[in-house]
Amino acid sequence: MASNGLLRECVQQLKSSKHDYEKVLGGSVEVVWQSVSSAIERHLRLKKGVGVPGLGKFSFIRDFQPLTPVFLLNDRFISSYGVSWKRPPPSLVIPIAELNMSVLGSEAGLPKDQVAQTLDAVCAFVGGRLQKGSASGRIPVGNVGFFQCEGKNLQFVFDPSFVKSLVQSSNDAKPNVKPAADPIKPTVQPNSVANRTSIAMTDAIGSISQLSLSRLVNEEPDSSSDKSSDQKNDKRDHHRHHKHKHRHSKSTPHLPLSTQSDTQTSTSTQSQQILPRFLMLDPLRAPPRHLTSDSKYARVQDSAYERETEDVKNRVARSAHEVEEIARRTKAAQLRYLQTKAEKSVLEREMNAFLHGQMEFKRNAKQQEDARRSSAMEYDAVKILPRDPIVTAAQRREVKLKLRRRLNDQVALKDDLAKQKRAVDQAESAYFLSKLQLHAAHEQEERAERQRIEREALVAGWTQQLAVRAQHEQLHPTRKHR
Known part of the structure; x- marks a missing residue:
C-alpha cells in the first residue's frame, strides 16, 4: 500500500x-x-x-x-x-x-x-x-x-x-447471458414497444407453421362422430344435476382422441388468431366431402397462409428497421450532446486559465510594488520640507498695529461714505422741493389767468345781452308796456 x-x-x-x-x-x-x-x-x-x-x-x-x-x-x-x-x-x-x-x-x-x-x-x-x-x-x-x-x-x-x-x-x-445478437441489428431495450412487437410477430410465425390446414380441410365427419356426439348429448342430459371428480381434473385422458384433438385445435385457434376471421375454418361451415387437399379451396387457403406469413415477416423487418433508425438517431444525438459538452468544458477551462493568469499577474505586480515601497534603502522618494520661520513678540505687535490701522482706515472710509450719501440725499430732497414749489406756482398762475379769461368772457356776454335787450325795447315799445 x-x-x-x-x-x-x-x-x-x-x-x-x-x-x-x-x-x-x-x-x-x-x-x-x-x-x-x-x-x-x-x-x-x-x-x-x-x-x-x-x-x-x-x-x-x-x-x-x-x-x-x-x-x-x-x-x-x-x-x-x-x-x-x-x-x-x-x-x-x-x-x-x-x-x-x-x-x-x-x-x-x-x-x-x-x-x-x-x-x-x-x-x-x-x-x-x-x-x-x-x-x-x-x-x-x-x-x-x-x-x-x-x-x-x-x-x-x-x-x-x-x-x-x-x-x-x-x-x-452474468452466467445466463444470451448469445451475442447480430452486429448489424442495434441493441434494443426489452421494454421497448418495437421489441415487444417483433417478439410477438416471431411467435406468430412459429405458431402459423405449427398449424395444419390440410388436416382440417381433409377431415370428414362420419357416423362414428355423430354417434359419439349423440352419446355425449345423452350423457349431458342424464348427468345434468350431478358433479363428478373428473370434471375438476386438469388432464383429459378419459376423452376420446377426436374430441381431444378438436379441443386442442379450437383452443390454439382461439388463443392465437393468426389468419383473418373470413379465412379461419368454421366447424359449422365444414367444406363438402368432395373437397380434397389439391382442390381450389386448399390452394386458396395455402396462398392466404403464405401472404399472411409474408406480411408478418415484412412487419418484423419494418419494425427492426425502425428500431435501427431510432438507435442510429439516438447515438447521433448522444454524440452531438457529448461534442457540445466537450466544447463548452474546453471553453470554460480556457477562460478559467486566462482569468487565473490575469489574477496572478496583478497579484505579483501588487506584491512587487508593495515591496518596493516598503524597502528601507530607498531615499530618493523622500522630500525634506523647510521649517516654519521664527516669529517674535515685536513682530506680532507690529502685525497687530498694521491690522488695527487698516481697520481704522476702513471705518473712516465707511463714515465718509455715509456722510456723502447723507449730503446727496439732502441735496436731492431740496431739489425736489424746489421743483414742487415751482410747479405749484406755475399752476397757480395758470389758474388765475384762466379765471380772468372766464370773468372777461362772462362780462362780455352780459354786456352783449344788455345791448340786445335795449335794442329790442326800442323796436317794440308796446310789448314792454304790457
Whole structure:
C-alpha cells in the first residue's frame, strides 16, 4: 500500500495549532479517512458512483465494456487552489450519490459534524500544499488506489488488482447471458414497444407453421362422430344435476382422441388468431366431402397462409428497421450532446486559465510594488520640507498695529461714505422741493389767468345781452308796456 505522508503532515499541522477544535480534528483524521476509503471501495464494488464532498467523485463510464472506473476532480477545488489536473476524455458516467456523513460517523465512532469538518480540513490542507507547489507524496484510498501529488499536479491512480476484481465480478454476475445478437441489428431495450412487437410477430410465425390446414380441410365427419356426439348429448342430459371428480381434473385422458384433438385445435385457434376471421375454418361451415387437399379451396387457403406469413415477416423487418433508425438517431444525438459538452468544458477551462493568469499577474505586480515601497534603502522618494520661520513678540505687535490701522482706515472710509450719501440725499430732497414749489406756482398762475379769461368772457356776454335787450325795447315799445 502507498505511503500516507501527506496525511501525517496534515495530522501534525492540526495538532500543532493553537485552537483546540483543530487539535481535535487532527486526532480524527486517520479514522475519518479510513472510513471514507472503505465507503468508496464499498460503493465501487456495488457498481455505484460516489461523491466525496469538496474533493470529487468516483464513477464508471456508462455503457462501456470492460467496466472502467474514473475519478473526476471537483471544479471548485481546481479553481480555488489552481491545481494542474489531467481531465479524462468527456463521457457519460453513471449517477452518483454523495457520502453520508451519518454513516461515516457511525463507522468512525464520531459525530457527523466532526466527520464533515475533518474531511474539509484534509481537503484544505492538500489544496494549500498544491497551491504553493510544495506537495509531494501519496494519499492512499484503501484498495481502490491512491492520490499522487507532485508540485501543483494531482492525479488519481486506480489499483490494477482492484480494477481486475471489478471486471471479474461483473463477468461472474452474468452466467445466463444470451448469445451475442447480430452486429448489424442495434441493441434494443426489452421494454421497448418495437421489441415487444417483433417478439410477438416471431411467435406468430412459429405458431402459423405449427398449424395444419390440410388436416382440417381433409377431415370428414362420419357416423362414428355423430354417434359419439349423440352419446355425449345423452350423457349431458342424464348427468345434468350431478358433479363428478373428473370434471375438476386438469388432464383429459378419459376423452376420446377426436374430441381431444378438436379441443386442442379450437383452443390454439382461439388463443392465437393468426389468419383473418373470413379465412379461419368454421366447424359449422365444414367444406363438402368432395373437397380434397389439391382442390381450389386448399390452394386458396395455402396462398392466404403464405401472404399472411409474408406480411408478418415484412412487419418484423419494418419494425427492426425502425428500431435501427431510432438507435442510429439516438447515438447521433448522444454524440452531438457529448461534442457540445466537450466544447463548452474546453471553453470554460480556457477562460478559467486566462482569468487565473490575469489574477496572478496583478497579484505579483501588487506584491512587487508593495515591496518596493516598503524597502528601507530607498531615499530618493523622500522630500525634506523647510521649517516654519521664527516669529517674535515685536513682530506680532507690529502685525497687530498694521491690522488695527487698516481697520481704522476702513471705518473712516465707511463714515465718509455715509456722510456723502447723507449730503446727496439732502441735496436731492431740496431739489425736489424746489421743483414742487415751482410747479405749484406755475399752476397757480395758470389758474388765475384762466379765471380772468372766464370773468372777461362772462362780462362780455352780459354786456352783449344788455345791448340786445335795449335794442329790442326800442323796436317794440308796446310789448314792454304790457
